[in-house]
Amino acid sequence: MGIVYRHQKKEPLTIEEMDGNFATLEKRIKNLESNPPLAESLANIVQEGERLTFQGTMGTNLGQVILPKVFPNYRQKWQPETSYYVLDWVQFKNGLYACVQPHTSKDFQEEQTCWALVFEI
Numbered sequence: 001m002g003i004v005y006r007h008q009k010k011e012p013l014t015i016e017e018m019d020g021n022f023a024t025l026e027k028r029i030k031n032l033e034s035n036p037p038l039a040e041s042l043a044n045i046v047q048e049g050e051r052l053t054f055q056g057t058m059g060t061n062l063g064q065v066i067l068p069k070v071f072p073n074y075r076q077k078w079q080p081e082t083s084y085y086v087l088d089w090v091q092f093k094n095g096l097y098a099c100v101q102p103h104t105s106k107d108f109q110e111e112q113t114c115w116a117l118v119f120e121i
Helices: 015-034 108-114
Strands: 042-048 051-056 061-066 073-077 088-092 095-099 115-120
Touching: 088 115, 108 115
Parallel strands: 073 088
Antiparallel strands: 042 051, 051 061, 088 095, 095 115
16 A cells, blocks of 8 residues: 555545555565665776776766876986986986986985886887
C-alpha cells in the first residue's frame, strides 16, 4: 500500500489511512536497515592523453581532471655557484641531468642527490 496524502484525497484521513501510512513508512525503513544501499567507491583511473577519468565501482563516471603540462627549463652546461630549481636541466660531462631538489651548486659530484640522469650524451 502506498502513502495516502490528505491534499490528494481532499478530505481528512481516516485512522486506518494514517496507520497505513505509518505501517508503509516503517516497512520502508526496516527494508533500508536490512538492505542498505552500497556506497560507490573508486574502481579505476583511466588516462587518455592529458585527461584522467575516475570510474566508480557501479560504473559511474566520478569525474575528470586535466593533467598540468610540465616543461623542463634547459640551463645549458652546469655551473658552480648557481641556483638550480626542480626541472632545470643541465649538461654535465656526458649526461643531461634534471634537477630534483632546489639548491645552489658547489660541486656536482657532491650534489648527486640533487640531480637525476635524463640520458647520456
